[in-house]
Amino acid sequence: MTDTPSYGFDTLQVHAGARPDPATGARQTPIYQTTAYVFRDAEHAAALFNLQEVGFIYSRLTNPTVAVLQERMATLEGGAGAVCCSSGHGAQIMALFPLMAPGCNVVVSTRLYGGTVTQFSQTIRRFGWSAKFVDFDDEDAVRAAIDDDTRAIFCESIANPGGYITDLDAIGKIADDAGLPLIVDNTSATPYLCRPIEHGATLVVHSLTKFLTGNGTVTGGVVVDSGKFDWSASGKFPSLSEPEPAYHGLKFHETFGPLAFTFHGIAIGLRDLGMTLNPQAAHYTLMGIETLSLRMRKHCENAERVAGWLEGHEAVKAVTYAGLPSSPWHDRMSRICPKGAGGIFTVALRDGYEACVKFVDSLELFSHVANLGDTRSLVIHSASTTHRQLTPEQQEAAGAAPDVVRISIGIEDADDLIRDLDQALAKSARSAAA
């Protein structure tokens, strides 16, 4: 499929970017397990290296299987182009890389995946970059955090683990007023539930590892570019607007227009940082995406039932699921992700940390793993694992306090999940009483 504006989501998730293999007619996208591609002649090779002709040179940069996934993700998000990377964390660095320079900062939400909090509060400082953490419900604070050195604003659409929903329209307006790109991590929502570009996002990043592949077989990431940001307007993004010395003085924005960020990501980002997605991972992810909407509908339906049941249980202090009418984010959900609040939420237990540990250890159908977005239901105690490197204040702000367990609801029978949760809660209550 090439020009597909009128197809619905369920059709695009199966077809976008893919066509029968021109060499063999293979209907499923083949895994092009090759490192390099034969040039027609020296002139062809030079044209490819000069970016005058689009084609395949070397699989660190581009690969036909990965290219199908890139086109599919750009289509599903409503973007102009996409660059796949070796992980979700890689995608975050790849999104910031063309925008930042030593001394620059990014204004970020306090409600982020714990690994992202660490990446932004610690690791990026080695590049001379920094992050300012702000409560994104305090719009004045977001505005106040922006200064002359700010180059982007970053948040998650549905935040991991707390299921908090960011008011993307409000943050998109702040970014727009400041002339800054808004980067949205849409991992927990997926483009089926939320399309951040429609709410003002410039770039959308994903961990492909989660719901998009959907079965715990892949580590991967992607950056989707809306193609809508004017990289030349403010002079703040010279790597895109000015002659780029790392690509013999090419002006990416002037040359590629709405595809400037995508070309930069491949020609410089993947070339020099090397965070490339392998073709086999792209193949598994493409197969996962074919059933994305079916799975997300079931994840949401199950999560709503299980969260509602947990909310009424005597051992439970609170459930954060935005799909519950009691959630402070319920109204926001109908605007930002009207088809559902996703499959992840947290549950706080009245008997605190020890009860959480006993609860997690007692579950039988749920798997205790550091992952989310699988067909299988998963559970983890965030404070002692994924959010362990954070201070108590950061854990609280991220929705990962010590009395909280994160649940990723799969696509099994909801009754079976509830039965398992019930027996584990009973065991954890008995051990607290002993």
Ligand SMILES: Cc1ncc(COP(=O)(O)O)c(C=O)c1O
């Ligand atoms: C919301 C979110 N973003 C990004 C990541 C990082 O993704 P990856 O593990 O693929 O690097 C994760 C991982 O759990 C995540 O939950």
